[in-house]
Amino acid sequence: MxxxxxxxxxxxxxxxxxFVDSDRATVLCLVGCCYNLLTEEFPSKEFHDNAAKQGLSYGYGFPMSSxxxxxxxxxxxxARSLASQPLDRLRVNQxxxxxxxxxRAVLQVILIEKLGNPKNKIELRVGKLNKKVNSFNEYVNKAIQKLNLDITVISDAEISDYYLRYSSHKDKYFAFYKLRTCMGPVIEALIQLDRLLFLLEQENxxxxxxxxxxxxxxxxxxxxxxxxxxTSNERF
Structure with a gap:
């Protein structure tokens, strides 16, 4: 098992x-997790021009079914990251x-308007900052430093102006975020049904x-x- x-x-x-290839395993009970870490056989561009990483393959996690x-x-x-969102927990806990x-959304505007979408890389990733930040200005400064970009092109006063300019859109952004999260279970269902279909496609x-x-x-x-x-008897 x-x-x-x-x-x-x-x-x-x-x-x-x-499980499918094993001659000894007859029963499977599997609870998956972390869909965002799945590798895909037919990916769109997602390794940020890292050709070496794109070339690595240890078997793909999605899709599995023919x-x-x-x-x-x-x-x-x-989409894979969205499938990992805990919608029911977010709903209950509000x-x-x-x-x-x-x-991060306002930072993207700054990168485009002040830095001209540097290096023409729309896939620039800030990720998680190592240290907790307490203000938008601090966040922008640390993020730009992490991206190895020129922080001198924008002053603290300009950063504050950007935040004030877009602060009225904050509630709209959070509403969009919640609406987007509602799509998570649909994508999770697709991944799970692909795995189920893979099992049903097997002769054994x-x-x-x-x-x-x-x-x-x-x-x-x-x-x-x-x-x-x-079982062996059922196959014949």
Missing amino acids: FTALHACGDLSSHILNL HLRNRSFHLGKN TVPSDTLFW THSAFLIEIFDPVISPRCYSLIAIKQ
Whole structure:
């Protein structure tokens, strides 16, 4: 029996392949996690011009089913990250989005208007800053330094002006964020159904199910793939 609780990213896909190929494993119970870390066989540009990383392949995590692979189906990093959002937990706890989400949106405007979209790289990534920041000005300064860009092209006064100019859009941005998050379960369902279909496509699969086994508020990744193989007698 193969079991996995919150198998991260491609680990879920590797476990599914091992289960299918194993002569000894007859039952599978798999709860996946971290869809944002899945690798895709047919990716859009997402490795930020890192050709070496694009060339690495240890097997792909998505898609798995022939149905989607025959269509060269891909999601992209943003969609995979969205699938990982804990919608039920956000709904119950009425969680307010972090200010840094809005700060990042205004930072993008600054990068385009003041730095001319430097190096013509729309894929510049700030990611998480190492130290906590307490203001928008501090956030912009640390982010630009992290991106190795010229901070002298914009003053603190100009940074403050940008924030004041767009602060009236903050509520709209958060409303958009919440609406966008509502699409997360749709993408998660697509990933899970692709895995289920992969199992059902195998000749040695007797039955396969997708079952909710956890409270999604407590454990947002609450679905388990259950599969049972045919016995030798059933195959003949």
